Amino acid sequence: MVQSASRQDPRLVVLGSGTGVPVGGRRPAGHLVLYAGRGLLLDLGPGAWHAASRYVRFQRIDYVLLSHPHLDHCLDTLTLLFTMSLVPRQRPGPTVMASRETLRQVEHWVRSTPGLSMDLVPIRPLNAGERVSLWDGVELTTGAVAHVAGSLAYRIDFPDGASLTYSGDTTWCLTLVQLAYRTTVLLLECAHRHPSSPHLWPESAAVLARWAEAEQTLLTHFYPDALTPAFRQQCRRFFSTPFVLTRDGATYPIRSRPTAIEPSSRVGEQVGR
Ligand SMILES: [Zn+2]
Numbered sequence: 001m002v003q004s005a006s007r008q009d010p011r012l013v014v015l016g017s018g019t020g021v022p023v024g025g026r027r028p029a030g031h032l033v034l035y036a037g038r039g040l041l042l043d044l045g046p047g048a049w050h051a052a053s054r055y056v057r058f059q060r061i062d063y064v065l066l067s068h069p070h071l072d073h074c075l076d077t078l079t080l081l082f083t084m085s086l087v088p089r090q091r092p093g094p095t096v097m098a099s100r101e102t103l104r105q106v107e108h109w110v111r112s113t114p115g116l117s118m119d120l121v122p123i124r125p126l127n128a129g130e131r132v133s134l135w136d137g138v139e140l141t142t143g144a145v146a147h148v149a150g151s152l153a154y155r156i157d158f159p160d161g162a163s164l165t166y167s168g169d170t171t172w173c174l175t176l177v178q179l180a181y182r183t184t185v186l187l188l189e190c191a192h193r194h195p196s197s198p199h200l201w202p203e204s205a206a207v208l209a210r211w212a213e214a215e216q217t218l219l220t221h222f223y224p225d226a227l228t229p230a231f232r233q234q235c236r237r238f239f240s241t242p243f244v245l246t247r248d249g250a251t252y253p254i255r256s257r258p259t260a261i262e263p264s265s266r267v268g269e270q271v272g273r
């Protein structure tokens, strides 16, 4: 828990900073946004749904935003639907939001799984460039990114001026720079040590963060070659703005002003300047 921040303040918990390749105990993609006692999930890779319950009751998770149809980002949507099929429900489960391409892939998995149905939760298809109200005064904006068909990045703006922009998976693209422009927290994939389409690497991630004028950058989604001292050296070399290599279980405040990054209870590895 963040000791200096109120429970009302937005914060981010990294549930999974890894990928589909098991390494270092890092789960596939999953990130939890907590705000005023409610929860929102950015991607739902394997294990993320149950991991989130350590920080918030699942009944208080209002939204699940899926970035793209790869399994390491959305397979646990099936686990979420299974949960909804097991528990008595006084209210609808979390609204699952994603591009039509991503929803089509999830629906394909769901159709072949006995007992599951997309009707177990509200579904909200999203287009690129769309703006949607989440909680009171909290706005979501979507942007297309360069990974696979239907890949979306998400920006969440809070009433006090704080904002979180999540890249999902992408390689270098100007649409992400535009979406993330002057965001206070940029949650950015940096999957590999060297250029590897369709992903980012330290140099491209650093340029993207600088062009976006992001106040803080949290790097995530590390393949094995990104979990090396050489990768950390490259990050130090190329980043001219504050950055952190995130770690599963670390919590980061989403602040409106530029301040030092203070990961709390289980501290992420800080290598920023
Ligand atoms: Zn992907």
Ligand SMILES: [Zn+2]
Binding pocket: 019, 029, 070, 072, 073, 169, 221
């Ligand atoms: Zn991925």
